[in-house]
Amino acid sequence: MRYSRAFIPTLKEVPKDATMPSHVLMLRAGYARMVGAGIYELLPLGTRVLHKIEQIIREEMDAAGAQELLMPTFVPGEYFKETGRWDLYGPTLLRVKDRKGGEYHLAPTHEEIITDLARREVKSYRQLPLNLYQIQLKYRDEPRPRAGLLRCREFIMKDAYSFDVSEEAALRSYEQMRDTYHRIFKRLGLEYRVVEADSGAIGGKQSAEFQILAQTGEDWIVACNACDYAANAEVAQAGPAAPPASGTAELQPLEKVKTPDTRSIDEVVSFFGDETTAAHTLKSLLYLAAEGLCLAVVRGDHEVNELGLARHLGVEEVLLASDAAVKEATGTEIGFVGPVGFAGRIIADPDAVAVPNAIAGASDTPYHYKNVNHGRDFEAEVVSIRQAASGDPCPNCDGKLELYRGIEGGHIFVLGTHYSDKMHATFLDEAGSSQSIVMGCYGIGVSRLIAAIMEQHHDEHGIRWPVNVAPYEVIITPIGKEAAPLTQATEIYDALRAEGVDALLDDRAERPGVKFKDADLLGIPLRVTVGSRGLKQGTVELKKRTESESQDVPIDGAVAAVLTAINDREG
């Protein structure tokens, strides 16, 4: 492509409505424009990236034996009504009426439609296993679309559905998709973690999310820096924390200290001063659960994982007790509550009970106890109820946990017979008896990946595409107003195209600075600079977007050098 003819509307300034890097960059670099909230048009550059991502997905899905098809996005409501999702989906489902008043919707996902196809066409175990996928638009009227392509109301998804004769066979399909997803995400140049998720509400046996690590992501995940452990922050565990530095391991006698105006851990720490840190204190929080009140105790520098606490208690959720309830139950004010002498149920985190001679509220305003020790001064059920945090030890190895934001790039799920039972999608087995087809579903947010890759691959100058997904692999930049650089650049451009390289020739009559800035902004992985200066010595410059230095290469070696650089990065 010749840049002078390309539709690449770049912006010098950051559009006011964009805050996230990928959102800013896709607008500034001319990849996409907004039409409405959560509704975008992909411009030529964005479309090229989309096609590259799709191509990688297709290659890997096809290699796994999946077959591409295309289902409608505009579908009759009867299928969702059949499974109950017409009502369950709520306002997120975009409903449409046709001229006769018939109820339709724009598909947010296709389990029902594909299950209907399967029940009509799959009759025999001989037709299984089967894995069908499509790449097309999905519609979800999200309550809050945000961050450009990261959360849209109309977006492009790859959704695959597997059909098997048994749970075991379905699990094999699931594992195969997991392997396939690993290959896809690696080829896309993404740093990601597979996060085991709880088996969800929908009769699922197993599910995993492919979380792309990005500080701008919506999900919180905890991941080890040494091993593969990764989990949603909600369910993440941490290994035992190192106990706080302590003058003596000897148990000191319990001591009640008057501590006015020390409601927060910070205030307590600064009151006691000296060597005291938050890790020397205990944080005691009173929670309301269905069965009544209980006191949760974690180390002062830790936070309570309320979901974990609720699970231990066997209840749906727990709520922090109000000031009044705290006063009534303990006779003291918030900030002075402690486990010593507490009459009710106490649940303490292992890291909390490991603190020797801890400082804790005395349940008497305004006093704290010094030298509180579990087992001597109070008894508690010891259960891990703290949130895993950045820097915590990994529960599985010697590594450290890091807290990340994640972008959910993919999700794989064993569905079981949830849909096939409801929709009577059955087959005849070898013995001639009717069985429900066992299903799995596998999604990738394709348009979201465009943004996710930008989130991971950019710097202050612009995007830095991995070569596999770059809209153009190389940009050839002639410099100067003489004819020679453009002539030479065009020669290299033609040669590269003949080699099948996606090349962009910056033939614009712009000053060098403008061309360099744009090349960096667009994020083209390689730049070949052809200037009269180099031509005199018979060289051109080759520069990688990710490196600050360029290298001189002989003119007739330029094409080979570009091919080498591209293939290096593909490896």
Added chain:
RNA sequence: CGGGGCGUAGCGCAGCUUGGUAGCGCGCACGGUUCGGGACCGUGAGGUCGGAGGUUCGAAUCCUCUCGCCCCGACCA
């Protein structure tokens, strides 16, 4: 849905408090000088001030309603 912010030229913004001929920078067009990291000078095109209603001699500015967008939260197969 709750909280906050913003709608004025393609983009970024000023003007609004105190009503009186709609401005600046970038971009765009033309001419000239420049030419290895977003050059400079000159000329010019481009706006129903998100929309509707009201107050007023007169509304971008004041009042009412409304639409849209962004951020935080709630929600999210």
